[in-house]
Amino acid sequence: QLQLQESGPGLVKPSETLSLTCIVSGGSVTTTNYYLGWVRQPPGKGLEWIGSFYNSGIMYYNPSLYSRVTISEDTSKNQLSLKLRSVTAADTAVYYCARHRGLGAPWATWGQGTLAIVSS
Amino acid sequence: SYVLTQPPSVSVAPGQTASITCGVKNVGTKSVHWYQQKPGQAPVLLIYYDSDRPSGIPERFSGSHSGNTATLTIGRVEAGDEADYYCQVWDATSDQVVFGGGTELSVL
Numbered sequence: 318q319l320q321l322q323e324s325g326p327g328l329v330k331p332s333e334t335l336s337l338t339c340i341v342s343g344g345s346v347t348t349t350n351y352y353l354g355w356v357r358q359p360p361g362k363g364l365e366w367i368g369s370f371y372n373s374g375i376m377y378y379n380p381s382l383y384s385r386v387t388i389s390e391d392t393s394k395n396q397l398s399l400k401l402r403s404v405t406a407a408d409t410a411v412y413y414c415a416r417h418r419g420l421g422a423p424w425a426t427w428g429q430g431t432l433a434i435v436s437s
Numbered sequence: 438s439y440v441l442t443q444p445p446s447v448s449v450a451p452g453q454t455a456s457i458t459c460g461v462k463n464v465g466t467k468s469v470h471w472y473q474q475k476p477g478q479a480p481v482l483l484i485y486y487d488s489d490r491p492s493g494i495p496e497r498f499s500g501s502h503s504g505n506t507a508t509l510t511i512g513r514v515e516a517g518d519e520a521d522y523y524c525q526v527w528d529a530t531s532d533q534v535v536f537g538g539g540t541e542l543s544v545l
Binding site for chain 2: 363364365366369377380381422423425428430
């Protein structure tokens with residue numbers, strides 16, 4: 318059964334780059350017909366889609382974050398990474414990795430999330 | 438940008454039926470998915486493609502849509518149903534995944 322586990326530094330300084338990893342177990346980060354995506358949730362607020370990645374390098378990003386986000390895969394480690402540049406306090410959130418089968422498909426499998434705090 | 442409109446909160450007495458709406462423009466062309474999120478936990482898929490239930494989700498949870506509104510219905514509400522509920526679609530026009538703002542369900 319596919320499992321997703323996010324990890325990250327926990328604390329990042331303003332203006333720096335937030336780097337998170339999603340470790341995929343029980344499956345492949347490049348499974349055909351599946352997307353891996355990132356969703357975040359600021360404390361006390363709702364879910365915000367960050368982006369979705371397909372194994373052929375096809376990516377979709379939230380336009381509001383597009384200029385600061387990079388999502389990429391590391392097939393040797395079976396991981397998906399998220400890099401968010403020039404962070405501010407508004408980027409403080411729990412970041413989730415999740416899998417969905419197709420762009421219009423439901424997000425059926427989620428990681429437990431990792432909290433990233435932006436603070437000096 | 439595309440917006441999904443949910444009421445911020447819904448309250449219901451135990452044993453009653455709760456309805457949570459999601460305002461969706463051009464809903465006829467979109468499939469709506471619903472998620473339940475309890476405090477400190479990741480979202481869980483509750484309803485997909487408007488009205489299908491994943492295995493393990495009780496039949497008390499159902500989904501539908503009519504016009505520009507998708508609805509999540511929870512029958513015989515229990516205290517354990519207290520959670521935040523989110524609707525979600527894929528907007529092919531803008532190539533975006535969109536989540537509603539979420540609805541907090543309170544069981545009185």
